[in-house]
Structures are given as structure tokens and as C-alpha cells.
Amino acid sequence: xxxxxxxxxxxxxxxxxxxxxxxxxxxxxxxxxxxxxxxxxxxxxxxxxxxxxxxxxxxxxxxxxxxxxxxxxxxxxxxxxxxxxxxxxxxxxxxxxxxxxxxxxxxxxxxxxxxxxxxxxxxxxxxxxxxxxxxxxxxxxxxxxxxxxxxxxxxxxxxxxxxxxxxxxxxxxxxxxxxxxxxxxxxxxxxxxxxxxxxxxxxxxxxxxxxxxxxxxxxxxxxxxxxxxxxxxxxxxxxxxxxxxxxxxxxxxxxxxxxxxxxxxxxxxxxxxxxxxxxxxxxxxxxxxxxxxxxxxxxxxxxxxxxxxxxxxxxxxxxxxxxxxxxxxxxxxxxxxxxxxxxxxxxxxxxxxxxxxxxxxxxxxxxxxxxxxxxxxxxxxxxxxxxxxxxxxxxxxxxxxxxxxxxxxxxxxxxxxxxxxxxxxxxxxxxxxxxxxxxxxxxxxxxxxxxxxxxxxxxxxx
Amino acid sequence: xxxxxxxxxxxxxxxxxxxxxxxxxxxxxxxxxxxxxxxxxxxxxxxxxxxxxxxxxxxxxxxxxxxxxxxxxxxxxxxxxxxxxxxxxxxxxxxxxxxxxxxxxxxxxxxxxxxxxxxxxxxxxxxxxxxxxxxxxxxxxxxxxxxxxxxxxxxxxxxxxxxxxxxxxxxxxxxxxxxxxxxxxxxxxxxxxxxxxxxxxxxxxxxxxxxxxxxxxxxxxxxxxx
Numbered sequence: 001x002x003x004x005x006x007x008x009x010x011x012x013x014x015x016x017x018x019x020x021x022x023x024x025x026x027x028x029x030x031x032x033x034x035x036x037x038x039x040x041x042x043x044x045x046x047x048x049x050x051x052x053x054x055x056x057x058x059x060x061x062x063x064x065x066x067x068x069x070x071x072x073x074x075x076x077x078x079x080x081x082x083x084x085x086x087x088x089x090x091x092x093x094x095x096x097x098x099x100x101x102x103x104x105x106x107x108x109x110x111x112x113x114x115x116x117x118x119x120x121x122x123x124x125x126x127x128x129x130x131x132x133x134x135x136x137x138x139x140x141x142x143x144x145x146x147x148x149x150x151x152x153x154x155x156x157x158x159x160x161x162x163x164x165x166x167x168x169x170x171x172x173x174x175x176x177x178x179x180x181x182x183x184x185x186x187x188x189x190x191x192x193x194x195x196x197x198x199x200x201x202x203x204x205x206x207x208x209x210x211x212x213x214x215x216x217x218x219x220x221x222x223x224x225x226x227x228x229x230x231x232x233x234x235x236x237x238x239x240x241x242x243x244x245x246x247x248x249x250x251x252x253x254x255x256x257x258x259x260x261x262x263x264x265x266x267x268x269x270x271x272x273x274x275x276x277x278x279x280x281x282x283x284x285x286x287x288x289x290x291x292x293x294x295x296x297x298x299x300x301x302x303x304x305x306x307x308x309x310x311x312x313x314x315x316x317x318x319x320x321x322x323x324x325x326x327x328x329x330x331x332x333x334x335x336x337x338x339x340x341x342x343x344x345x346x347x348x349x350x351x352x353x354x355x356x357x358x359x360x361x362x363x364x365x366x367x368x369x370x371x372x373x374x375x376x377x378x379x380x381x382x383x384x385x386x387x388x389x390x391x392x393x394x395x396x397x398x399x400x401x402x403x404x405x406x407x408x409x410x411x412x413x414x415x416x417x418x419x420x421x422x423x424x425x426x427x428x429x430x431x432x433x434x435x436x437x438x439x440x441x442x443x444x445x446x447x448x449x450x451x452x453x454x455x456x457x458x459x460x461x462x
Numbered sequence: 463x464x465x466x467x468x469x470x471x472x473x474x475x476x477x478x479x480x481x482x483x484x485x486x487x488x489x490x491x492x493x494x495x496x497x498x499x500x501x502x503x504x505x506x507x508x509x510x511x512x513x514x515x516x517x518x519x520x521x522x523x524x525x526x527x528x529x530x531x532x533x534x535x536x537x538x539x540x541x542x543x544x545x546x547x548x549x550x551x552x553x554x555x556x557x558x559x560x561x562x563x564x565x566x567x568x569x570x571x572x573x574x575x576x577x578x579x580x581x582x583x584x585x586x587x588x589x590x591x592x593x594x595x596x597x598x599x600x601x602x603x604x605x606x607x608x609x610x611x612x613x614x615x616x617x618x619x620x621x622x623x624x625x626x627x628x629x630x631x632x633x634x635x636x637x638x639x640x641x642x643x644x645x646x647x648x649x650x651x652x653x654x655x656x657x658x659x660x661x662x663x664x665x666x667x668x669x670x671x672x673x674x675x676x677x678x679x680x681x682x683x684x685x686x687x688x
Contacts, residue, residue: 126594128515153596154486154511156619163635165626196641211624214600218559219627221647227631227639325643328650357594359561383523385509386562386593388465460641 007032007427010420011051011094013299014137018127019354020377026297026351026400026418027427034425035433037252037308040440041281047254050424051093056100059248059255063104066258067246074243077114080176081243086123086206089184089248090134091300093423097255099138101248102182106144109180119147121173123206126356128152153210160238162231168209169232174241181245181264185271187279188304189313191322191330192222195275196459199247199268200229203238223325233264247271251278252309254423269461276455277447280323282310284451285436285443287318291413292432293347293404297420302353303360305419308426312419315345316360321451325458343367346411349403350377350394355384362386365393369410371403372396463533464563464589468508472521474498483512483521485618488591490582507532507585507592532589534572544571551601551608552629554653559601562593570602574609581606581613581621600625 007027015022026032038044048062049055075081083105089098106118120140124130131150135141140148149172157168173179183202187193193201204216204225216228232238246260247267251274259267294312296302303313320330347369364370372378372394382391397403404416415435418427426436456462470491472483479497491505492512499512507530513521536544548555548571555568565588573587584602585591591598604625607613613623628647636644649655 126596154515157622159622163638164631166624167626168622168624196643209622209624210596211599211603211622214597215624215626217597218601219553219604219625221628221643221651223643224628224631224647227635227642227644228626230639230642231635328647359594359597362562362564362593383468383510385468388467388563388593 005033006030007418008034008422008425010298010422010427011096013094013421014090014133016133016299016354017129018356019299020352020374020380022299023352023374025420026295027420029401032416032418032427032429033433034422034427035308035436036425037282038424040285040436041252041278041444043444044251044253044278045256047251047256047424049093049097050254050422051097053094053096056096059097059100059258060104062258063101063246063260064108066260067105067108070244070246070260071262072109072112072243075109075113075115075178077116079113079115079178080117080119081109081115082119082121082173082176082179083182084121084123084173084179084202084207085182086184086202087125087130087134088186088188088304090138091298091304091421092184092186092248092250092306093254094421095134095138098184098248099140101246101258103140103143105180105182105246117147117176118144119149119176120144121179122148122150123170123173123202124150124152126152128154151207153208153213155209157209157211158237160232160235162235164227164231167204167212167215167228167232169203169207169212169237170209173207174237177241178243179241180243181247183245184248185250185275187275188311190275190279190283191314191317191320194222194226194325194330195272195323195455196223196226196325197230197268198275199245199264199271200226200233203229203232205229208232221328222330223328249274250309250423251275252282252423253278254309272459273456273461276323276452279309280451280455281444281447282308283314283318283322284447285440286310286314287321288439288443289315289318289344289415289417289432289435291344291346291411292415292417293349293407293411293413294345295349295351295400295404295416295418295420296353297351297418298353299421300354301357302348302350302419303357305353306421306423307417307419307428309423315417318344323451323455346413347371347407349373349400349407351400351403352377355380356386361390362388365389369407370394371407373400373403374398463531464507464560464565464592466506466508466530466532466589466592467526468510468523469503469506469526470501470508470510470512470521471524472499472501472516474500476518476520478518480517481618482515482517485620486511486515488582488595489586491586504530505586507589509592509595511595532587532592534569534576534587536568536572539572539575543575544568547571547575547605547608549654551604552627552653553601553604554651560588560590560593560598562598563589565590565598567601567605570598571605574605574611578606579611580616600627
């Protein structure tokens, strides 16, 4: 392995019963390095933070500044208010920036309105104990005087009439006079939501029953599905309770600000423009990778672990320009699997990640060699009903370096990229760093001159 | 086909009868008998949701002596009925409805044709919902509905009858959200179009007039009364 400057450490993450005991980060290995995303794309704004908890004062100040112009007149001193937070926010840069925004919203609402009944509702994905872990790790009980409850897709629902028919939200999310949509703009599986009204997605996911989530994923396309969260948001039931939105804004460089107003459509337009310009560049850069081995090394589901602000899942779809809305399908999620073309991903080494999210691990072991580091982790995968094939096909290794060496040899590649939750930089080995640096400039011009104008026009933004 | 390796077990003496495990069980394997949970092991599809949900920590998963294979084979049911059901629901037979078990829509429809009367029975017959338990639900409910099954809300919010699809969006709704690609996706996902079935990734640029005509036709079919 070539010697380079040592890699930067990724954000510390939350321990969880849904993952193995925390182990040493891969970034400590001497043959890994970091490539700054602002070195690759100088047009990216300098971030407020890449997740370092010492930067939280800046997040707090930005939140206060953004909220200063928000109309809070719908909230009275005797109101009850739910601040709705969603779980993926706690997977961004260790979760502390999002947690800080959420806590600051409460502080400002109490100060401005005199309302004391401000509750936190933590929307989680599937594990019934995730919310308890989050509330404890981020100190929410103290910040909210104990007014904290989790909610998930299996909780009691409430029927909501929308313009496209009856849908079901989770009752507990809306059991107050008012709610605040406290969101983050991580594009995540951008080939699936296609950056069409992404800011509304929680209304058919985090705040919704599993049937509604299933309709969104399975009975609409990944363009037309954008009607569902908007129909829910615009419904009388939701509008009657809606106070305002506050969104943690990001780019691949890190947190770039807070956007808050009661006009969620305006926030969405700003986010979409920003994302196409920033995440669009990173995505197309990843699209130039012909072959590599990926390492999962973070405290969330492997599919959602970040490298340079992009989740691992993007690597699976990088042959398609997911932002090009002329292409009807870019995701194989609930549609027929798209042709992958030349196989980019030559192997996956799992140093640490949560189990329990099946997509797309069920097919992955059939197409991609997988290496699990350590028996403790292998036991978690063995017991994971969402991924019954992984343990049958994966090779269990004692050490991450052994797994990487095996994956490189079998995959006939020399490039390694690490998904360790990093924003601001990509943790990778020398050959991958050289590739990213060599190709960034041409990607930058191609996106600026050809793709971005088309993407914006397709969304009516230019 | 779903391979079910594990089965849920509990210590019944410590059960408080809260019913939370019963509510989240996807296959009807848990019933309450004299305010205590009882697991019908052959019906358990090993999702582990009850274990995670149990507030008393008195449930666990054990490895089955022999894995259960849950599947409805094509030869078990009349495939003409399966095709007709899928067509009526507007669902492509080849899509993976359950991505955790790689169960295709054709198998889910097969379970309904074979006699599954509700979501629990579809899950028990196919192993669908043994993974995440979330994203496969609406297509299964829609197929049950298309077959004339009663999908009204189950007791204790086990499921709600949510089956809205691309084919159900009214003209008024389409007009309210003109940038939602409804017409375009109706062409892209037309389950009766053989080319779309086999090559859903090519850009489709039908004339607006033809797209709307075809979309309206498909939507009308999906809304036909039972």
C-alpha cells in the first residue's frame, strides 16, 4: 500500500444494541488517507461543521438566527407543541448538529411564545428501542424536561384524507395542538427520491404508518411518488396542526446552515438547487469509479453510511444519472432490478454497521463478495431476519485488513473507499484518492455546463 | 421463497398480557390466551419483531431444528387467475414485492389465489414481512382488495387498508400536482406493456396525448368495482 498523509477521523457515533460493540475506526490504518471534498470541488461553501461537537455553538447560533424571522404566532402560551425529529438526522456527522438544532428550536419556542408544553417526538425506523437510545445519547430528556417519546411505523395510526385518497400517519406524531417539522436535508437514496420535493418526505415516511410507507415505495414510481408526501402535507389534518419547519442544511462538505420558515415549499426549492449543485457533483464523481472495494465502518445501517456526504447506496446506482428526470427508473428498490452495467463494487468489508435494514443486502451477497469482521458481528448478521443470505454467503474474518486484502485480490481492484460517516472528506486509499483528484475537475465542468442546467430546468427552477 | 431459520419463544410465566407482541406479529402466530401470549410456532416467520417489542424482555429467538420454507409455487395455482389479479391491481408480476425475501408479486398474487384471506395469511404462506415488515404491505393489501377480500382495519392497528396506487390518482389530483410525473410513470410502469416489463430503464417519451389516453384507460381498469 502507498504511504499518504494519515486519514482524518470520522465523527464518533452512538453505541447501539442494533450494531456490534464499537471498535477502532478503519481510518486509523496507516495506508488510508483523506481527500477533502472542497479540494475536489472548490465551489462548495465552507461548512459550519463536519460534525465535531466543539462546533455546536455555531449550529446553535445559526438555528437562532434562522428562527428569528419565523412567524410563531400559531403557538400560544397554552398550546401543546410536538417537535418532530427523524432518525436519519442522528446518523449525520454523528448526529450532534441535528440534535443541537432540535434542542435550540425548543429553547426559542419557549422564549418567544411562553409555551412550556413542548415535546420531542423521535421518529425511528424499525427497532422499537432506537428512540430510547437516541434520547439518552443526545441528552434529550434533560433538554425537554422529560417530554420525549419515540414513534414508529407500527404505532397506532390516524386516517388522513388527502387529494389522492386515505393515508395513515402515526397518531402520536400529531397529538398536540401544533407540530414543528424539524428536518435535515441529507439526500440519502437520491436515485429513489430523485430530488423531487425531498423536504416533504417525512410526511410519508417518518411520520407515517408502514402502509403509507409501502404505498410510497411500492405502488408509485420514484418520480410520481413525490405526490404522496405533498398530498399529506397539504391535507387539512396536517395543515391544521402545522406551525413551521426548521431544516439542517448540508452539502458534502458538512453542515452549511439552518433554513426555517413556515413555507416548506420555499425551503424545498432552496434545498433542491443547492443539492443539485453540490451532491450532484459528488454523485457524478462517484459515477466515474469503475471498480472498488467498500468498507462499512459506522454506527448506522451500512446502506446509509456516508463517505464525503454520500451514502453507500449511491455507489450501487452510480451508473445512472438519478437527477435526470427523463429517465423513468433509476432505483431497483421495488421495481425490477436495473441493469448494473460494469460491476463497480467488487467487494464489501463490514468492520461495523447495524443490521436490520434489508435493502438491498438480500441480493448483495449473491453478486458481491462480503466480508464480516469478527465473530460478534457475524452473530448479529446470523440472527438478522431481514438479511438471511448474508451469513450464508459472507466470509467471516478476524481482522479488517485481512478482509480488505481478500476483497481486493478477489475483486481485481486496487481501490478502497470507506463509508465511515464522514462529511467534508472521503476516507480512502491512495489509488482511490488519485482517481478522485484526477477526475474531479472534468466532472465539475460537466455538471456546471451540461447537467445542472438540465436538472434545474426539469424541476422548473431555471 | 423465504427460508425461516428462527422461531420466537417466550417465558409465559412472566407475560403481563400487554399484547404488544401480538399487535406487531405479521403472520398471526401470537394469540392471547387468558391474558398471556401464546406462540403458534409453525406460523412464526421469524421476524423477531415481538422480541424487540416486548417491554418485559421475556421473549427471544431460537434457531429452528430445520428451517421452514415458505413459498407458493407457480404450479400450485392457476396462473391465468394470478395474471388476471395482478393486471387488475396494476402490479407487475416480476417486481420484488418483498425485497427482504425476494418474493415477487406473482407469488404474493398466487397466495391470494390459493386462498389467503388477509395480510397475516399472505405473510404466513409466503414468508413476506419476515424481514423489515414494512415495504411489501401495500401491494399485498391491494392484491387482496382486487380479489374481493375484506381489508378493513384489523383489530389493534395491525394494519390499515391503504392501497392507493399510481393508477388511482384522479384527474383533479393530477391537476393539483402537475409536476408529479403521473402520466409519465403510468407509461413507465404499465404492467401490461411487455417492453416496459423487460426494459423499464430506457427513457420513455410518449406523446402527451397518447400517454394520457393510455393512463386513463389503465386507471379506469384499476378502479373497476369488485
